[in-house]
Structures are given as C-alpha cells and as structure tokens.
Amino acid sequence: MKISGITLTPIQTHRRTGSISSHLILQMHTDEGVTGLGEISDLDCYRMYMPDVDAVRVGIEKIVLGRDPFAVEAMHVEMTKYLHNYFASAPSYPPFTPASQIAAGIDMACFDIMGKALGVPAYTFLGGKTRDRIEICYPLFQVKSEADYERNLGYVQDLLDQGISRFRYYVGVDFAKDEMFLAALRDRFGNRVELKALDFQARHYWKDTLRAYERLKPFGFDVIESPSWKEDFDGMAELRRRVDANVSEHVSSAAQAMQLLRAGAVDIFNITVVSGGLVQIKKLAALAEIAGLRCLIGTTQELSIGTAAQAHLGASMASLATASDPVGPLLYAEDVVKTRVQIKDNCIEVPTGPGLGMELDEDALENLRAPLVEWDRAAHGAGYVSD
Ligand code: MG
Numbered sequence: 001m002k003i004s005g006i007t008l009t010p011i012q013t014h015r016r017t018g019s020i021s022s023h024l025i026l027q028m029h030t031d032e033g034v035t036g037l038g039e040i041s042d043l044d045c046y047r048m049y050m051p052d053v054d055a056v057r058v059g060i061e062k063i064v065l066g067r068d069p070f071a072v073e074a075m076h077v078e079m080t081k082y083l084h085n086y087f088a089s090a091p092s093y094p095p096f097t098p099a100s101q102i103a104a105g106i107d108m109a110c111f112d113i114m115g116k117a118l119g120v121p122a123y124t125f126l127g128g129k130t131r132d133r134i135e136i137c138y139p140l141f142q143v144k145s146e147a148d149y150e151r152n153l154g155y156v157q158d159l160l161d162q163g164i165s166r167f168r169y170y171v172g173v174d175f176a177k178d179e180m181f182l183a184a185l186r187d188r189f190g191n192r193v194e195l196k197a198l199d200f201q202a203r204h205y206w207k208d209t210l211r212a213y214e215r216l217k218p219f220g221f222d223v224i225e226s227p228s229w230k231e232d233f234d235g236m237a238e239l240r241r242r243v244d245a246n247v248s249e250h251v252s253s254a255a256q257a258m259q260l261l262r263a264g265a266v267d268i269f270n271i272t273v274v275s276g277g278l279v280q281i282k283k284l285a286a287l288a289e290i291a292g293l294r295c296l297i298g299t300t301q302e303l304s305i306g307t308a309a310q311a312h313l314g315a316s317m318a319s320l321a322t323a324s325d326p327v328g329p330l331l332y333a334e335d336v337v338k339t340r341v342q343i344k345d346n347c348i349e350v351p352t353g354p355g356l357g358m359e360l361d362e363d364a365l366e367n368l369r370a371p372l373v374e375w376d377r378a379a380h381g382a383g384y385v386s387d
Helices: 043-049 053-064 072-082 098-118 122-126 146-161 175-192 206-219 233-242 254-263 278-291 304-316 362-368
Strands: 003-014 020-030 035-040 133-135 138-140 166-170 194-199 223-225 246-250 268-271 294-297 347-349
Touching (some): 020 043, 020 053, 043 098, 053 098, 098 278, 122 278, 122 304, 138 146, 166 175, 175 206, 194 206, 206 233, 254 278, 294 304, 304 347
Parallel strands (some): 138 166, 246 268, 268 294
Antiparallel strands (some): 133 347
C-alpha cells in the first residue's frame, strides 16, 4: 500500500465559551482506496504566524507520497528531515509546536489507514487495549473579573447536569481572585465537584507557587501542574519535596523527559499526541512507566479525530493513572465526524471501530471550511490559554 495524496481542509469551530478555534483536517489517500484521517488542532495560539495551508500540504506530500503507511516509524525518521527537532527538543510550554502538530496529524492518519485496512482499532498497533474508558476532567479558565465568577460557576452547573463533575482550574493571574473563585465553587457545589488539578502554567517562581499552594490547599485538589518557571526543573523538584499534591508537567520532547527524570521534578508526565504523534508519545509513556512515574494525557483541545487518537494512546498505556484533559467533543459546538467521540460520566469511551474509529462527515467539513487567519473575530489563545 502506498500513500497517493493529501487533502488538507482549514476549518473553524466554536467553543462553548463563544471563542473560535481553527484546525486543519487531513485526509491521507492511498492507492488501495483506504483514506486515513488526521487533525492539526486548535491553531489559534499561532495567530501571529499562522501556517499557510498550501505550504503545509506541499510539505506533507514531500514527506508521505509513495510511502507505506504501515511503516510509520520510518515515516517519523523522514519527518525529522523536514520538521526539525519536532520531538528531540521543544519549548516546554506550550507543549507543542506547528512542527509537532503536523507530525501528529501525519502519524494519526497512518494509524487510521492501518486500522481501516485490517479492520481493527488503532490501539491494536500500540500494544492493544488496557482499558475501555479514559478518565477525564473539564478545564475551567482563570477568573479575571466579577463576571467570570458567575460564568465559570454556570459552566460547572451545566456540566454537572451532563454528568461531568471533575474539573481542572488555571490559576495564577491573580491568586486572590482564584481563592475567591474556589471558595465560591466549594460553597455552591461542595464535594459534588472533584478538582483534579490547579494549573500554574509555568508562570511563577517556585516559592511563589508554594505560597499559593498553601493558601489554596483547603479547597482540595490532587495535582499541581507546571508549578515553576519554564525549565526550572530544580525549583520544581524542590517544590515537589515540600507539597503533598502530585506534581505534573507537560513533556513534549525527549530532552525534557530526561531533564525532568534527572531532576526528580515530577510525579506525573503530562503527555499528548499533539506533541509528535502516537509513535513518539508512546515512547514517553514507556519511559515514565520504567521510571515508576504516572502519566496523564494532555490536550490542546482536539476535535473528535484528534480526541480519538488520544483515546487510542490512553487505551494502550499501562502507566495512565491520573485523569486526562482532552474534552474537545464536549467543548466544541461543531465537529467533522458523523458520530463524535463519546464522553460520559467523566470518561472518554475508547472508539472500537476500525482505525481511529471516526467517520468523516463531508457536509460538515464543507460547512465549517474557513480561512485560518481572520483577525476580526473572537479567538482564544492570545496568551495561549485565556478562554
Ligand atoms: Mg497544563
């Protein structure tokens, strides 16, 4: 089997908050008539330097045309010639780059083709399934104004009504406001709400995080994420020795994984398919397992194709032991598949159909088609995570 063509479609979808996210939907065609689906998700954090769709398509064609989609490890070797350092080294935050996201789109389309060609789910090629469901939590963004308190509490009520009761909260723009919000959250919902994590987004000196941790600890959470300045893994390790909570950090490259392990900085690797694809991220999961650490699956918030890829990764991971973050199929008003990835009772149900288990809705894809770059619209992502 050989890859014979690429179709790349730019689309826009609305988040529950009203902001818009841009994505590229990748269709990878083969000479045997099997087409694989991939996704380059939620590109709005690159708004200042949004990729040119035709340039990306031509680049992907240079990598994949004429190649065997089953030889996906060799495909990654080829990718390193065009997508420099996409997995070897990377900025620690945000935990993905345009290169790592393009690699992930190519990689997941190959797994989709393999599964569809043989009539088996993608996790079959990752070591098989260790679980049927992936525990998840829903993101709550930091409160910045009075209006945000009620808005966030309203989201929580809506989600509780849908059976979603586990959340994570981005802290650190204003710790006093965070404290007031968390108090209001507990006051209104008590223990009906589970707070998995506070995410400090690598914005704080570790001693400041420690002070905030002590202040916010009474509200009850299991994990503190990205608790020190970028690359301050020694500070993170020092903090880890002083707190009861588990420390998690995004790991998007081999270099970071080794630095975090050597520093003893974390309890949990936060790993995500969008940092380089299933082949590479499965290696990080193995490293964590060997080192005796836990993993969770992070996200940039994918549509159903990308979320399915995350679910197949999670299904195959023995070291997945903390609730994960992808909830795109709940977060987005629109999608490009006929049946979305199902999220119920705080869990993603791992798709069981061939490949990623997703069927493209061609009409939805056409209806959502839109340019990647449009400045006159509400987009999230100006500060990476804002809405
Ligand atoms: Mg995070």
